[in-house]
Amino acid sequence: MTESGLAIETRALTKKYGRITALDGIDLAVEAGSVFGMIGPNGAGKTTAMRLLLDIVRPTSGAASVLGSDPRTGGPALRRQIGFLPGELRLDARITGRALLNHFASISGPVAPGAMNAIADRLGLDLERRVRTLSKGNKQKLGIVQAFMHEPRLLVLDEPTSGLDPIVQQEFLAMVREASASGQTVFLSSHVLSEIQQAADAVAILRSGRVVTVSSVEKLRLTATRHVRAGFVGVTAAELHQALSGIPNLSGLAVVNGDGPTELTATVTGNIDPFVKAIARFTVADLSVEEPDLEESVLKLYGVDTDEASDEK
Ligand code: ATP
Numbered sequence: 001m002t003e004s005g006l007a008i009e010t011r012a013l014t015k016k017y018g019r020i021t022a023l024d025g026i027d028l029a030v031e032a033g034s035v036f037g038m039i040g041p042n043g044a045g046k047t048t049a050m051r052l053l054l055d056i057v058r059p060t061s062g063a064a065s066v067l068g069s070d071p072r073t074g075g076p077a078l079r080r081q082i083g084f085l086p087g088e089l090r091l092d093a094r095i096t097g098r099a100l101l102n103h104f105a106s107i108s109g110p111v112a113p114g115a116m117n118a119i120a121d122r123l124g125l126d127l128e129r130r131v132r133t134l135s136k137g138n139k140q141k142l143g144i145v146q147a148f149m150h151e152p153r154l155l156v157l158d159e160p161t162s163g164l165d166p167i168v169q170q171e172f173l174a175m176v177r178e179a180s181a182s183g184q185t186v187f188l189s190s191h192v193l194s195e196i197q198q199a200a201d202a203v204a205i206l207r208s209g210r211v212v213t214v215s216s217v218e219k220l221r222l223t224a225t226r227h228v229r230a231g232f233v234g235v236t237a238a239e240l241h242q243a244l245s246g247i248p249n250l251s252g253l254a255v256v257n258g259d260g261p262t263e264l265t266a267t268v269t270g271n272i273d274p275f276v277k278a279i280a281r282f283t284v285a286d287l288s289v290e291e292p293d294l295e296e297s298v299l300k301l302y303g304v305d306t307d308e309a310s311d312e313k
Pocket of ligand 1: 023043046
């Protein structure tokens with residue numbers, strides 16, 4: 001940890017490949033012990049940012065500090081404190097997963113007895129299979145074991161959930177939360193916010209090499225759109241309309257008065273509390289709130305064309 005309590009700090013970090021600006025002056029501050037997500041469509045610069053932090057490529061201008069060191073001078077001592085999962089994992093070895101991990105362990109530093117097996121078991125990975133015969137998802141699991149097994153202070157994970165089925169994704173996100181709880185810092189990327197939002201404390205939205213916004217997941221949630229549906233007993237449609245008329249962030253209100261409960265549907269943008277308080281005076285028989293599509297609402301909020309973004313996936 002640096003004196004400032006930051007595991008990663010970048011200042012105007014810029015990377016140009018000839019005429020292409022892959023990263024255009026980004027400022028990031030990642031708190032030690034936190035889970036920090038970088039979200040952006042393909043080509044946004046996520047991989048480039050991670051490569052700069054690991055000194056795989058060097059910046060055109062600007063600076064970075066990783067665990068208090070400059071990646072350009074940190075060398076193996078810094079590298080051993082980082083667990084890195086590359087975005088394009090090319091594993092083609094004829095040896096078994098276990099033999100490959102043992103090889104990585106000889107470079108990365110000590111791995112606690114049983115750590116390899118424990119992580120592989122959690123993810124459902126067979127370490128006795130030859131690496132080249134593994135499916136894409138199983139290769140990704142092998143990459144995750146490799147990144148976590150020596151309990152590094154910092155985990156840098158490029159699109160870690162890609163290729164994992166939903167149950168394994170959940171297990172992986174639990175591992176991320178546990179790593180953070182034990183003081184490790186996790187810096188991860190995804191092009192789908194919903195895949196990492198439950199694990200991330202803070203999220204940077206990247207677009208065309210620039211940071212569009214940095215926000216807590218909670219704040220993003222507060223700007224998001226939610227669809228609500230509620231059923232009431234002993235209330236007329238007119239009473240509901242009157243009770244909800246003064247709520248500015250409610251739209252599309254529709255009330256149906258059938259034989260059963262009075263049904264309401266509406267869209268709430270941002271803070272849901274005024275709506276909840278307004279309906280609380282009635283007898284609520286049923287209530288559902290549809291999880292917001294953060295990705296869509298966030299990109300819209302910052303003026304990014306979401307159709308264009310999804311085309312790039
Ligand atoms: P993806 O999810 O597709 O990996 P990303 O957000 O990680 O996207 P980067 O891979 O960092 O984005 O790429 C950012 C931009 O820099 C893209 O326009 C890409 O084409 C370009 N770029 C990246 N690496 C190189 C390179 N070695 N040479 C030339 N251009 C590059």
